[in-house]
Amino acid sequence: MSGQSHRKFESMDAPADAPRSIGDLAVATGTKAETIRWYERVGLLPAPARQGRGNYRTYGKEHLDRLSFLRRARDLGFNLEQVRALLDLADQKDQDCAAVSVIARAHLDAIERKLADLTVLREELRRVVGQCQHGRIDECRIIEALAPGMKEARQSGRRSARRG
Amino acid sequence: MSGQSHRKFESMDAPADAPRSIGDLAVATGTKAETIRWYERVGLLPAPARQGRGNYRTYGKEHLDRLSFLRRARDLGFNLEQVRALLDLADQKDQDCAAVSVIARAHLDAIERKLADLTVLREELRRVVGQCQHGRIDECRIIEALAPGMKEARQSGRRSARRG
DNA sequence: CTTGACCTTGTAGTTACTACAGGGCGTATC
DNA sequence: GATACGCCCTGTAGTAACTACAAGGTCAAG
Ligand SMILES: [Zn+2]
Ligand SMILES: [Zn+2]
Ligand SMILES: [Zn+2]
Ligand SMILES: [Zn+2]
Numbered sequence: 040m041s042g043q044s045h046r047k048f049e050s051m052d053a054p055a056d057a058p059r060s061i062g063d064l065a066v067a068t069g070t071k072a073e074t075i076r077w078y079e080r081v082g083l084l085p086a087p088a089r090q091g092r093g094n095y096r097t098y099g100k101e102h103l104d105r106l107s108f109l110r111r112a113r114d115l116g117f118n119l120e121q122v123r124a125l126l127d128l129a130d131q132k133d134q135d136c137a138a139v140s141v142i143a144r145a146h147l148d149a150i151e152r153k154l155a156d157l158t159v160l161r162e163e164l165r166r167v168v169g170q171c172q173h174g175r176i177d178e179c180r181i182i183e184a185l186a187p188g189m190k191e192a193r194q195s196g197r198r199s200a201r202r203g
Numbered sequence: 204m205s206g207q208s209h210r211k212f213e214s215m216d217a218p219a220d221a222p223r224s225i226g227d228l229a230v231a232t233g234t235k236a237e238t239i240r241w242y243e244r245v246g247l248l249p250a251p252a253r254q255g256r257g258n259y260r261t262y263g264k265e266h267l268d269r270l271s272f273l274r275r276a277r278d279l280g281f282n283l284e285q286v287r288a289l290l291d292l293a294d295q296k297d298q299d300c301a302a303v304s305v306i307a308r309a310h311l312d313a314i315e316r317k318l319a320d321l322t323v324l325r326e327e328l329r330r331v332v333g334q335c336q337h338g339r340i341d342e343c344r345i346i347e348a349l350a351p352g353m354k355e356a357r358q359s360g361r362r363s364a365r366r367g
Numbered sequence: 368c369t370t371g372a373c374c375t376t377g378t379a380g381t382t383a384c385t386a387c388a389g390g391g392c393g394t395a396t397c
Numbered sequence: 398g399a400t401a402c403g404c405c406c407t408g409t410a411g412t413a414a415c416t417a418c419a420a421g422g423t424c425a426a427g
Pocket of ligand 3: 233275278
């Protein structure tokens with residue numbers, strides 16, 4: 040599973056929570072080393088010890104767990120502000136989980152709004168794309184649909200929202 | 204419709220293609236003045252004449268048309284690289300519109316992929332959110348779902364794509 | 368001793384804008 | 398005339414979440 044040969048923190052019995060290099064952690068979590076360092080810089084991962092002669096970062100199981108949590112939350116589309124809040128909450132084990140639920144539901148709502156927006160957009164685009172008859176550009180319905188009033192305004196004054 | 208009183212390029216008969224200030228163009232297209240200047244800087248809008256004493260930009264109908272086209276394309280989700288290509292194509296009136304169609308279809312495909320991804324995400328999030336029983340955080344199913352292996356690995360090794 | 372994989376730091380680039388800061392111009396009002 | 402107000406100008410920096418170098422240090426193997 041993990042690297043052999045000349046990897047730094049390779050212990051022979053490999054107790055699964057043995058110290059890891061940043062490269063090991065990267066492989067284990069599917070995260071680039073640069074991203075892991077960046078998470079550290081912005082305070083999402085605690086700075087690990089530096090043990091080797093070469094000032095290398097040395098990670099333990101707590102880092103692996105925290106980074107795995109972070110990445111899974113990112114995969115679910117939570118932004119880093121939300122992830123930060125979730126990580127903080129996950130540490131307060133005896134608190135009520137209401138705040139967790141609030142964050143997750145807010146994110147779900149946002150996704151549903153985005154889905155609704157995209158669905159509208161898809162229909163509009165399908166209509167536009169479907170009208171192209173593949174002729175000259177000055178007769179192309181796609182271009183016409185984008186140029187309201189360049190020949191004649193064909194559509195009523197609709198106006199979509201764009202990020203807001 | 205447009206400004207009265209002390210607006211700069213206000214003509215009394217207002218022939219609809221009269222020169223406009225950047226503010227007029229902003230109102231007419233629902234674009235902030237800063238954004239219009241930025242489109243100029245990155246070459247999406249031609250630099251207009253500067254006629255007034257105050258070095259102010261003076262726009263004509265061609266700018267209004269081009270900016271309207273641009274904004275409508277943006278509202279449909281085309282990115283600026285695509286908009287740039289579409290604007291270039293729209294000027295070549297006697298060419299075949301195949302390239303236009305290619306761009307539009309590629310964008311539609313991208314939207315459909317995004318929709319598919321988001322739909323999967325929504326289902327996953329709904330499942331996660333729906334399992335929270337509102338108790339203590341160390342029993343919360345949302346936190347558990349985010350922390351694979353922190354107690355026990357519950358899910359099989361799936362891995363989503365994220366921007367790629 | 369050299370090679371090569373790995374690590375370190377720091378900086379700049381990506382997308383499509385948005386938000387100032389600091390100042391000029393033109394009209395209206397006191 | 399002085400002041401206020403609204404619009405315009407340039408230029409810089411910030412946003413989200415990384416990614417891509419550049420320039421160099423360390424370590425084990427051949
Ligand atoms: Zn992932
Ligand atoms: Zn066509
Ligand atoms: Zn719009
Ligand atoms: Zn819960």
